[in-house]
Each structure stands twice: as structure tokens, then as C-alpha cells.
Amino acid sequence: MVKILDKKVAEVKARELYNLLFDTTRAIWNMNFETDLEEILDVLSIEKVEGELSGEMKKAFEALGRDDVSGFLMKENETYTIFVNMNEPIYRQRFTIAHEIGHFILKHLEGEEISISFRDEHSKTGSDPKEVAANSFASELLMPREIVEHLFMMSGSVSSVAKEMGVSAMSAEFRLRKLGLIS
Numbered sequence: 001m002v003k004i005l006d007k008k009v010a011e012v013k014a015r016e017l018y019n020l021l022f023d024t025t026r027a028i029w030n031m032n033f034e035t036d037l038e039e040i041l042d043v044l045s046i047e048k049v050e051g052e053l054s055g056e057m058k059k060a061f062e063a064l065g066r067d068d069v070s071g072f073l074m075k076e077n078e079t080y081t082i083f084v085n086m087n088e089p090i091y092r093q094r095f096t097i098a099h100e101i102g103h104f105i106l107k108h109l110e111g112e113e114i115s116i117s118f119r120d121e122h123s124k125t126g127s128d129p130k131e132v133a134a135n136s137f138a139s140e141l142l143m144p145r146e147i148v149e150h151l152f153m154m155s156g157s158v159s160s161v162a163k164e165m166g167v168s169a170m171s172a173e174f175r176l177r178k179l180g181l182i183s
Contacts, residue, residue: 006129007136013105014140024146033151034166035142037097041082046073046104048097050086071096075109091168095138102137103130142167143175152181 018024021039026032041048070092071084082100084093103109108130143165151161162172176182 007133010102010106010133010137011140014102014137015144017101017105018141018144024144027147028150033147033164034094035098035144037094037101040101040141041097044101044104045080046101047079047081049081049083050093051083052085052087071100073100073103073109080104080109089168091162091166091171094142094166095168095171098138098141099134101141102134106130106133106137108134139171139175139178143172145179148172148175148179149181152176158182 017040018035021043022035038048069085070088071082074081074083082097084096086093088096143161147165148161151164155161158173158176159169161176162169165172167175173182
């Protein structure tokens with residue numbers, strides 16, 4: 001049975017991963033606010049494949065009732081691959097990658113030889129604890145508290161925070177609300 005981790009644990013794990021690889025103070029000093037997802041994927045030995053859902057893959061997902069897939073994490077034996085739908089906006093691709101890294105770190109595919117975890121429109125509904133945890137992980141990984149606070153203090157603008165961190169305005173607004181910086 002897969003152990004379901006709550007949002008708080010997911011956020012702690014995202015902070016730990018970020019702090020292991022990056023220096024928040026240096027990021028602020030160098031004005032380098034986007035989390036380097038490529039470096040994270042490299043350290044975790046996760047392959048990233050960018051493509052579009054077409055042909056047999058599209059038919060297979062449609063047969064599963066999933067025609068709006070932004071991406072997925074696939075585990076085959078001990079090899080992990082993240083597929084990202086390249087037809088999505090770049091900020092959506094970044095959130096999808098961080099979300100799938102969350103599934104990996106939270107061990108949501110553990111115990112399976114072949115398994116797939118999808119990020120699609122159902123991921124936003126809040127009905128699946130794994131998806132909620134992966135979303136919380138992604139939000140924390142892409143928008144570390146200290147950097148969000150610094151950017152918002154400097155600009156006072158949700159759109160500026162979103163642009164500098166490579167996330168959607170909706171994600172930035174949600175994070176700012178969660179941190180109590182806006183109401």
C-alpha cells in the first residue's frame with residue numbers, strides 16, 4: 001500500500017530538496033529566482049521527455065478517459081521518466097515537472113514495477129490526496145517562501161512574482177495568499 005503524505009510533509013520535503021541544491025540568499029543576491037528544474041532532474045536521475053500527445057499514446061490516454069494530460073511520471077522497473085506536454089505554456093510545463101518530481105520524492109509509485117502518475121485537469125480538484133500533496137510540493141519547490149517574500153516586498157505585484165519565478169499568475173497569487181502576503 002502506498003503511504004499518502006499530507007500537504008505539510010510534501011512542503012517540508014520540497015524545502016529540503018530546494019535547500020539541498022540551492023542557496024536562497026545567493027538566488028536573491030544574483031536575482032536568479034527560477035528554480036532550476038533541469039538540475040533537480042539530473043541529481044535525481046529522472047529523464048525528461050518533451051512531446052505532444054499524438055498517435056497511439058493519445059489513443060491510449062483517451063481510452064483511459066484522459067485527453068487533457070499535461071504530463072506524467074512513469075516508473076518502469078527502477079527507471080523514472082517525466083513526460084511533459086510541449087503544447088502547454090512554459091509555466092504550466094514547469095509546474096507539471098515540479099508536480100511529477102513531487103510524486104517521485106513522495107514515493108507515490110513505490111511498490112510497482114510499471115506505474116504512471118498523471119497530471120491533468122483532475123489534479124486541481126483536490127479530491128485525490130496524492131495530487132494535493134504533489135501540488136503542494138510543486139508550489140513550495142517553485143516558489144520558496146524567502147524568495148516569494150523578497151520579490152513581493154520589492155515589487156508588490158503578483159504578476160511580477162509570477163514572471164520572475166516562471167509560474168502562472170494564478171499559482172503566484174495562490175502562494176502569496178497561502179503565505180499571508182495578500183488577502
